[in-house]
Amino acid sequence: MTRFEVNGQTVEVAAEATVPLLDVLRNKLDLKGSRYGCGLEQCGSCMVLLDGEPVYACSRELGSVAGRRVTTIEGLSTHPLIAAFLDEQAGQCGYCLSGIVVSAAALLGRNPAPSRTEIVTALDRHLCRCGAHTRILRAVERAALALREGATA
Ligand code: FES
Ligand code: FES
Numbered sequence: 001m002t003r004f005e006v007n008g009q010t011v012e013v014a015a016e017a018t019v020p021l022l023d024v025l026r027n028k029l030d031l032k033g034s035r036y037g038c039g040l041e042q043c044g045s046c047m048v049l050l051d052g053e054p055v056y057a058c059s060r061e062l063g064s065v066a067g068r069r070v071t072t073i074e075g076l077s078t079h080p081l082i083a084a085f086l087d088e089q090a091g092q093c094g095y096c097l098s099g100i101v102v103s104a105a106a107l108l109g110r111n112p113a114p115s116r117t118e119i120v121t122a123l124d125r126h127l128c129r130c131g132a133h134t135r136i137l138r139a140v141e142r143a144a145l146a147l148r149e150g151a152t153a
Helices: 019-027 080-087 099-112 116-122 133-148
Strands: 004-006 009-013 047-050 053-056 069-071
Touching: 047 099, 053 099, 069 133, 080 099, 080 133, 099 116, 116 133
Parallel strands: 004 069
Antiparallel strands: 004 009, 047 053, 047 069
């Protein structure tokens, strides 16, 4: 049994310690927002926050998150990034977006006024096959502005 926190709730999961966290989130905890893309740390669609830092859930073993704090895209549902991505229509198929929003939330948590270059660097581990990159960058800038103007994450 592994006990950890997901989106503010303590959970206990009965599974092998070596099971990927992504499998646990999607199939045992019914949190389907984190996506399986490559399973090889190559696309970023599975990204979640672990104690506030972005990690690949596809390669992270369940046992390594015991006693720690996991945040998935579902835990960011009221973050200004969500409204900003909608306002900018920053996506097409949307498959990449939950991971990108997770990484962007981590960036804005430590840097409320990132430059375009800093945003690109923070999102460098993510693939968007639809080519929505420019709108995604604009959405992160829009969310940063909203946060600086008093919106709450
Ligand atoms: S599914 Fe984890 S990086 Fe692609
Ligand atoms: S919006 Fe389709 S992969 Fe990014």
